[in-house]
Amino acid sequence: MPIRILPPEVASQIAAGEVVERPASVVKELVENALDAGAKSVTVEIAAAGRTLVQVADDGAGIPSDELALAMERHATSKLTSAEDLFRIATLGFRGEALASIGSVSRLTISSCTPSSFMGARLHVEGGRIGRLEKTGSPVGTVVSVEDLFYNVPARLKFLKQDATERRAIDALVTRYALAYPTVLFKLIEDGTVSLHTAGDGDRRAILATLYGVDVSRQMLEIIAEEDDFKVTGFISPTALTRSNRKEITFFVNGRWIQDTPLTSALLQAYHTLLMVGRYPMAVLFIEVPPEEVDVNVHPAKAEVRFRSPDKAFSVVRRSTRRALLAYTPIPQLATQNLWGTSALPGQVDPTWSLAHDIGGEKQNQENERQPGGVDPQPPITNLQSTKAHIPLLRLIGQIGATYLVAEGPDGLYLIDQHAAHERVLFEKLMAQFVRQKIPSQSLLTPAVVELSRSSAELLNTQIPVLLHLGFQVESFGQNSYQVRALPALFAHSDPAAALHALVEDFEEDESPLQNEIEARIAGRVCKRLAVKAGQVLSPEEQHALLADLETCTSPRTCPHGRPTMIHLSVDMLERQFGRKGAR
Ligand code: ADP
Ligand code: MG
Numbered sequence: 001m002p003i004r005i006l007p008p009e010v011a012s013q014i015a016a017g018e019v020v021e022r023p024a025s026v027v028k029e030l031v032e033n034a035l036d037a038g039a040k041s042v043t044v045e046i047a048a049a050g051r052t053l054v055q056v057a058d059d060g061a062g063i064p065s066d067e068l069a070l071a072m073e074r075h076a077t078s079k080l081t082s083a084e085d086l087f088r089i090a091t092l093g094f095r096g097e098a099l100a101s102i103g104s105v106s107r108l109t110i111s112s113c114t115p116s117s118f119m120g121a122r123l124h125v126e127g128g129r130i131g132r133l134e135k136t137g138s139p140v141g142t143v144v145s146v147e148d149l150f151y152n153v154p155a156r157l158k159f160l161k162q163d164a165t166e167r168r169a170i171d172a173l174v175t176r177y178a179l180a181y182p183t184v185l186f187k188l189i190e191d192g193t194v195s196l197h198t199a200g201d202g203d204r205r206a207i208l209a210t211l212y213g214v215d216v217s218r219q220m221l222e223i224i225a226e227e228d229d230f231k232v233t234g235f236i237s238p239t240a241l242t243r244s245n246r247k248e249i250t251f252f253v254n255g256r257w258i259q260d261t262p263l264t265s266a267l268l269q270a271y272h273t274l275l276m277v278g279r280y281p282m283a284v285l286f287i288e289v290p291p292e293e294v295d296v297n298v299h300p301a302k303a304e305v306r307f308r309s310p311d312k313a314f315s316v317v318r319r320s321t322r323r324a325l326l327a328y329t330p331i332p333q334l335a336t337q338n339l340w341g342t343s344a345l346p347g348q349v350d351p352t353w354s355l356a357h358d359i360g361g362e363k364q365n366q367e368n369e370r371q372p373g374g375v376d377p378q379p380p381i382t383n384l385q386s387t388k389a390h391i392p393l394l395r396l397i398g399q400i401g402a403t404y405l406v407a408e409g410p411d412g413l414y415l416i417d418q419h420a421a422h423e424r425v426l427f428e429k430l431m432a433q434f435v436r437q438k439i440p441s442q443s444l445l446t447p448a449v450v451e452l453s454r455s456s457a458e459l460l461n462t463q464i465p466v467l468l469h470l471g472f473q474v475e476s477f478g479q480n481s482y483q484v485r486a487l488p489a490l491f492a493h494s495d496p497a498a499a500l501h502a503l504v505e506d507f508e509e510d511e512s513p514l515q516n517e518i519e520a521r522i523a524g525r526v527c528k529r530l531a532v533k534a535g536q537v538l539s540p541e542e543q544h545a546l547l548a549d550l551e552t553c554t555s556p557r558t559c560p561h562g563r564p565t566m567i568h569l570s571v572d573m574l575e576r577q578f579g580r581k582g583a584r
Pocket of ligand 2: 032
């Protein structure tokens with residue numbers, strides 16, 4: 001094919017693809033424009049998760065009528081005049097691309113009025129074709145309505161996720177901007193219902209409460225730090241408050257929401273040794289630096305920035321958050337008292353446990369497998385069978401460190417992780433009942449009322465039918481509150497609030513698996529949360545019951561998440577270790 005210049009419609013759709021990926025991107029661009037215009041009040045209205053309507057109204061400076069058509073053109077901006085300006089940008093927008101891009105993939109109407117004019121004007125754009133300017137009487141400010149996003153790019157429509165997911169992205173976006181701009185009044189209306197309404201009075205903690213619920217927001221630690229030109233403010237979770245992924249870590253740099261930033265690692269380093277492996281903090285941090293310290297022109301959707309001195313940014317974040325953490329949360333001492341009378345911090349390995357750790361350490365295992373008979377001078381002392389197999393009948397000896405059961409089998413010693421084992425037992429019982437389509441459910445004498453954050457509540461709403469299947473009876477009880485009326489009988493003695501939180505936490509929003517996968521995953525999550533914990537002393541009866549239950553499992557050797565439930569020290573291996581066998 002000969003080389004050709006692309007027709008303008010094609011070129012503009014390609015360009016639009018970089019900026020407008022989903023309804024939430026439209027919301028982002030329009031909200032940013034409103035903030036750039038100095039709005040004190042921003043109202044976002046969406047219908048059908050933004051597919052049919054995204055409308056953003058503001059009371060900002062407005063656009064003069066004679067510039068309205070120009071604003072819709074590509075590379076038309078009032079925020080940048082020269083290339084040097086690019087390196088000291090104080091506005092959120094600067095490329096002059098958003099309106100043109102959105103207008104090329106939707107039916108857009110913009111009306112605007114400046115404080116100095118009597119009349120405003122309105123313009124309609126459809127698939128990039130700009131209509132005639134009409135004079136209108138309108139209040140000062142700008143309203144942009146985007147209807148039928150991607151109506152002319154059906155391929156894009158196919159990439160949109162379920163409505164609940166798209167809505168969650170919009171919610172997350174508006175709430176985070178509300179947090180970043182607490183003196184601006186934000187209102188989010190979804191299908192006619194107001195789902196967020198901030199006061200615009202500067203109270204960030206109040207907005208945090210709408211994001212995470214009152215309880216969590218109260219516990220979050222406030223950060224206020226300044227080093228040279230770097231200012232860090234915001235909130236981080238205390239060490240007791242964690243998540244299983246990094247999704248609740250938010251960074252704003254100079255008023256911009258930045259994603260996938262190395263700053264996340266700085267934050268995680270601050271929590272180093274304070275959190276269990278696989279747990280992550282929650283954080284909303286706002287970093288202010290002089291505009292010339294950051295390059296904002298590195299990402300099409302402006303979701304990344306580059307710092308002139310990245311190390312500095314990194315260390316300021318790490319230092320300030322670590323300091324706050326240590327000030328508020330002393331490092332836990334004597335977290336667990338084990339049999340040897342020494343103590344270990346959670347997540348750390350006590351020296352006396354190093355043997356057990358080496359045996360159980362998954363990493364070591366893999367290494368041994370990778371280099372059979374390799375550099376390790378010691379014979380591998382691992383005898384951890386990963387194949388799914390029944391376990392032999394075991395004789396219980398007792399519990400150690402309130403964490404492991406010790407048992408004797410026909411061929412040596414077994415150490416059983418009580419939490420992992422119980423998780424496995426609960427999971428298999430629940431799934432067995434589930435397959436038989438009858439999960440016995442037990443009503444609570446007094447239903448428990450649990451308050452969730454708005455996004456968790458939204459998630460829960462989508463899962464209520466699944467939960468009924470699993471034996472949970474959960475009912476809405478006012479805004480974002482739920483009443484747990486019944487639990488699966490298996491969990492009858494568990495804390496209903498913990499159960500409910502386990503149901504909504506960590507839901508992977510980007511996956512839309514098959515129904516039965518969802519169910520298995522929810523079941524796994526609940527079992528994990530409600531299984532006995534390490535550090536919980538079990539009565540001899542409970543120990544026996546757990547072991548007996550484990551023996552009946554189909555896959556007793558791993559927990560539902562694949563970690564081992566037990567370590568086997570064979571007679572042979574013990575003899576070797578004690579020098580009773582083999583030349584040493
Ligand atoms: P950019 O924000 O990068 O300048 P946009 O395409 O988003 O590009 O907007 C183009 C121009 O339209 C802006 O520079 C601004 O002058 C004007 N504009 C857009 N939205 C608003 C608004 N809500 N209030 C006032 N002016 C606006
Ligand atoms: Mg813009």
